Amino acid sequence: MRAWENLFLEGYTFGEEIGCGASGTVYTAKSIDTGRTYAAKTLAVEDTSIREICVLTQLKKHPNIMEFMESKLGRDGETQVLFVISDFCPLGNIGDYILKQQVDVVTKRHLAVQLADAVTFLHKNGIVHCDIKPQNVLLTVNEAHFVLKVVDLGLAKVLTGSENNVNSFSRPHMRYSVGMSSRFYLSPETYESLLNDQPCHYTPSVDIFSMGLLLWAMFDGLTPGTCQSDRYLAPFAGSETDPMPVAQAVTQGGIELKVMESEENEWCRNLVRRMLSRDPKERPGAELVLKILLRGYGDYRLSQGVVCVIVDDDDNPLHLEGYTFGEEIGHGASGTVYTAKSIDTGRTYAAKKLAVEDTSIREICVLTQLKKHPNIMEFMESKLGRDGETQVLFIISEFCPLGNIGDYILKQQVDVVTKRHLAVQLADAITFLHENGIVHCDIKPQNVLLTVNEAHFVLKVVDFGSAKVLGSENNVNSFSRPYMQYSVGTRFYLSPEIYQSLRNEQPCHYTPSVDIFSMGLLLWAMFDGLTPGTCQSDRYLAPFAGSETDPMPVAQAVTQGGIELKVMESEENEWCKNLVRRMLSRDPKERPGAELVLQILLRGYGDYRLSQGVVRVVVDDDDVHPACSSCSCTGTGPGCSTSSCRDK
Incomplete structure (x- = not known):
């Protein structure tokens, strides 16, 4: 029996496995109602925080069940915590x-x-x-x-x-x-x-x-x-x-x-x-x-919602955007509950504070609190389902039929203009995340997927299982140990500060510049098509120092010093080549911010950002050049015989 045949999620039928990572496995999932195909990530349900959020979100409203408003990441002092916002019951x-x-x-x-x-x-x-x-x-x-x-x-x-x-x-x-x-x-x-x-x-x-x-x-x-x-x-x-x-x-x-x-x-x-x-x-x-x-x-059931009483007290270390906190009103095994007043409406809710220790919780919360962006994977919903008899959590999101950017570049002859389009979209996505106080922490080809919108490639950043919300000084004050468990290509996308923290088994106090270093590595790999290792079946897109047969992660080379890096050799644009070199600085403070990276790429390559929502289409045949809908050529570069395609 194939793995996906064991899966069950109300409202969906499952297709093949399309990805697998540290935080879960991804399958295609077709909506029974609409016929539209999505990507469904399965996550183990082991934490009470995940279970409570998912049960609350999938329940319909009932006057005698605590009404769930939202879940958001916030802080307790400098510690990142999860808040579940619900009704406030003043009588205890x-x-x-x-x-x-x-x-x-x-x-x-x-x-x-x-x-x-x-x-x-x-x-x-x-x-x-x-x-x-x-x-x-x-x-x-x-x-x-x-x-x-x-x-x-x-x-x-x-x-x-x-x-x-x-x-x-x-x-x-x-x-x-x-x-x-x-x-x-x-x-x-x-x-x-x-x-x-x-x-x-x-x-x-x-x-x-x-x-x-x-x-x-x-x-x-x-x-x-x-x-x-x-x-x-x-x-x-x-x-x-x-x-x-x-x-x-x-x-x-x-x-x-x-x-x-x-x-x-x-x-x-x-x-x-x-x-x-x-x-x-x-x-x-x-x-x-x-x-x-x-x-x-007799019948004493209720048909109306509840009017809540407002209580306010700001004298505590809790912080959650959009709310001010009052007193503690409850405490249990899964978390502590406080009153929380909405700044916008003045209404008081109950806010349960939960520890953020599981990648499943982190990913759901980051996705739900992010505004929509055309280059960030769009979150649809999270629901509890089954894998055989095991209860699992599904995260439903967009489906990207072209797969990840690394596999696509290795399988297709992608022209340099298309790579420049994608570079701008990647920088736009990272800028958006950083402006919203989120560090992705795991930028690599497997987490950058491709789809098409009409005749254009569209890049999507995915997998927020390792993402961090910035503290008051734009520092992430704890280091996610799951880095140690990641797959073969990940070590080639680590920054020097993370590489050293892993080598020394020390916590890493790092800034958004870890994403800048990883993005620089990905741009370098995209343009130069680098693949450490000579075995065809083990090829993956990654930059490296040393030789193909004995590759060294760039973070290790930068840390040791004295090792020449041939960065962006295939790129003629000197501005952008120098930009990537700066992004790969050993000192995080010397790396440009995401917004500056975007501005330089826009100046050097032109504006290929997407301002509208993306139309997802299922691509069943990759032989047609996706950059030109009128062309039926099998080429994907300047060698195409059709003049309209060649001129693009």
Whole structure:
């Protein structure tokens, strides 16, 4: 079976593999709705940050699910962090509120219906929350009514397989079991898996058990522990001073549970007892829970959005463009939550701060916050799907049928004028990134793809898995170790400062000039067609010092000194030749900025930038010269016999 035949992503059919790198594998993917072909990158879903962003972005809006606004990269002091912006709920979590206020039984019934409606919505959308507890159920107000919001989908699972089973158990639950109240909201199957250190093959019924526990705690106001400062809302077996989690009691058996003693409605009391069955198959589904609560309590579901209360306080080190921060309002295993006021609208949201450690998160966030540019790969969406039975993340973007610039130049006779066009487009893309405070950090042929717009080549910079957002002094203060894992051609595109940091195993405090050095190397390789190595099957486009049979990376040669570099020998334009030499300076401060590089190339080559969006077309036949739609020649250079093509 071919690899792509295992892939599944709702709304797409997959074609062949078209690329593979350190952060993921890329396939063609055709939209079932439009028939248009895109590029789909698969990424492993191992980080709670990725999972939460993707689950939130693919969910439709529901009044009882925390509304996702956006995810953006920002800073906590000098540390790069990810913020997830969502609704702000000024009343806090349901557990704290019920313990601090005298909440009447009718209000509790309203909230029970809303909770069941939210969980039903998640399950209908194939999502298991996996962490239903008071801290993840917040309260706000809409006019005169309480509104419940289910939050924190960092442990959520997307259902896979024909039996709606989640086939892997998230080990972060291990961290939660020692926390304040989380262990009191585990299901028996989760409790046993943790006790025996075994994986748990479970169904959406884990949410049903946890929801039953929360309903029981809400109505009876149960608080294990006698110390006032340590009170939290949770059901339990045994005594207050020696409480036992219900999952443990149910697993052991023979322990009486006094469920919903304060609730007079017998239907609903019996419902909660069924929700707390040891056997997952005996628990009712979320939709049945909702129907019984509606029959017993009435319909208190909501159809409108929530009006949020504004809180403001700028006295902290957090920074996120477009927002000012207030106080901390929550803290969990996956991140810390603050109030954040939009500078544009004045509306207050909740901003969850997450560590940026995974290339998948970084790539999604960089792509989503970038404005559209014709020479930057256009991001369409990120969605969770499957590779066989494994949950994976897909990044959907443009499809570039001509492949990467290195392979294309080696396979085709590309004329010098076309190379100049592409050089200007590359400089325009890097200038755009740097103006937006982003350093790509991995400029090389494999990350520069080609497509066509009408009769013209269009260059696209891709793969932001190693990209960095600049700090306050335009310095990136941490070095991405995945450089060590990259493929064969990458070492030839490193800058001297990165080369030395890797050799000495030291962190690298570097500036956007790393992109300038790599871009200079790529321009040199493009114009001179350099290929280290003599084996035809191993050829790749890269500049080098020394000989083809014993090539040395330029960064190494520049660092050692005393090694002659024959830069841009095939280029007649002296301005541009000298420009590339400056771009390859050992000292980062001596390299020109991206904007100056662009200006010099424009002066030397002319303006070949694209000001409009790009029309992507699928090229099935590379024999026609893409620079001339009226010509059917097989040549791609001045040797073409058609005068109109030769004159271009």
